[in-house]
Amino acid sequence: LVADAEQTDWSALVFRVRDHQDKVAFAALFRHFAPRVKAFLMKSGATEALAEECAQDVMATLWQKARLFDAERASVATWVFTIARNRRIDALRKSRRPEPEDLPWGPEPEPDQAEVFEAQQETERLGAALSRLPLKQRVLIERAYFGDLSHSEIAAETGLPLGTIKSRIRLALERLRHQMDVKATER
Template structure:
């Protein structure tokens, strides 16, 4: 038996409050095939789409207590989880893996002027980052130094995903402006 659209939120709340397996089974039966079809239309191969759908439903089971029916419908919430899981995997896969360097017998040591240049650039970056807001510094630290996906940053900071992306973009624009050759040394 498939519940009406207005009852999906109640099923999620049943999963959250009492770990109701029957409620979860109804959610899974209804949403899993729809998630798979949606993800396949978005370009995922059938096997991967099924994995993403199952992963999304497992997240529904684990995080049902985070569902807020005042912010989104159950379907929107579940489809967003599936989409974000897929995007996280695509981002991880698109990052270039580091190529191991092959040590050559006659490898040149680092030149002193290169080392000095690297130190100067790091100093300029530190100085430029002092002109960012604490919120911008925090999202940059989480994104680039700790290599967290945007969705994880949003979860950690309890912010909407769009706010995280906006802070990162604004911080990068400001850093780029401050570090352009015409403005180097002009941090006022």
């Protein structure tokens, strides 16, 4: 699966959806991302039926909003995450999440290839750095994203004091940041 992720230019597929309403490209995106969105939603507490329905919604939104995808700023995985997160808010809780003001420049029709590559690389490097974290730290980071759980609920469930959870997350973020810096200066 990792090799698959490295070889596929997901942004190029989104551009084919955007420019040609290309269903073959869409199907390839669906096969990769829909199961991941579904897994994400199930880990967030959705039933399988709800997660299946929402994963289809998220992919339909990807089709609909293909023109809003800014490949210079985010990888497709990151963009899919933001759509899935918003769908989860609608499905599992009522609180709204206002977005920041639109940047004065929107997505470019012909984005700079180097920047597009860079955005996808960043997600892959982050994924690699995440998998190298000590298990306890990685689990907390993932639960912070998956779990519809506040830190105090994680504390109650794991029996760890809130301060320990916060410092573990802080430590994990420091390690990730350090690994990203090292990679950035090696290039």
